Amino acid sequence: MARDDDYELRQSVPPERLSGRPYLKDEADELALHFDFRTVQSTMSKADPTALTLGYTRSMMGFLLLHPEPARIAMIGLGGGSLAKYCLQRLPGVDFTAVEIDPAVIALRDEFRLPPDGDNFRVVCADGADYIRAMEDSVDVLLIDGFCLDGLPRQLCTTAFYDYCYARLKPGGVMVVNLWAGDDLLQLYLGRLRQCFDGRVLLIDAQEEGNQIAFACKQEDFPPSLEQLRSRSNDLAPAHPIDLPDTAARLRRALEGRRKQRGRGRSA
Secondary structure (H helix, E strand, O other), X not given: OOOHHHHHHHHOOOHHHOOOOOEEEEOOOEEEEEOOOOOEEEEEEOOOOOOOOXXXXXXXXXXXXXXXXXXXXXXXXXXXXXXHHHHHHHOOOOEEEEEEOOHHHHOOOOOOOOOOOOOOEEEEEOOHHHHHHHOOOOEEEEEEXXXXXXXXXXXXXXXXXXXXXXXXXXXXXXXXXXXXXXXOOHHHHXXXXXXXXXXXXXXXXXXXXXXXXEXXXXXXXXXXXXXXXXXXXXXXXXXXXXXXHHHHHHHHHHHHHXXXXXXXXXXX
8 A cells, every 4th residue: 555655656656556446567578467556466478478477376386286186276366367377278177267356357367368268267256255155166276366455355364264265175175375474464364274274284485575375285194294395396397387396495494394383382
């Protein structure tokens, strides 16, 4: 949000860039989706429309290290559709549903070269919390990347929402949540997430400053071993140009920190 000392700057910014309505910034080699002039919601390389240009999206794909072969994925928050396009290209046979609350964002799908709805891909205009609550079919992976002008929508951070997400995941499933590190309620949200997933949560910093990525797992064999993460990253890396070894290293550090914290808890 703009601060009072940004008054002069705001006077030079077109009104739509202060309203929270989605708009495009078209550069020579890149297209970007904005809700305001300060933050970028999504970017697309014109030369490679399926590439994951933002680091946080590459970090979110770390779910492959925990669930390498998902059959069904649902995503809350479409944006420019970067994750959807990547998964459809790189995960043959995957069924992907993207849920977006704002029809004005969906209206930009052709600009971001999203494929049309078909047998294995669809875009649904709905509130993500309502959609998850009403879901009848379970999924292997849930990607939660819903943001508005003010940050994380509160309905996507409640205990009830996380409970519904857990219920909608298949056994062995993974939920990935893009979080804003500057949110004053971040620790409250993480506490709810850990409660709903019985502590099976790993948190890493995204590659962009200000974002953190939480991996919440519905897995009996959680946590994965350090060797398992290393082995999977090496196996998957040739097919995924998103630096999975780096994400695996951050997950390993999160695991080591989790184990140290639990060790201190037992000795207290």
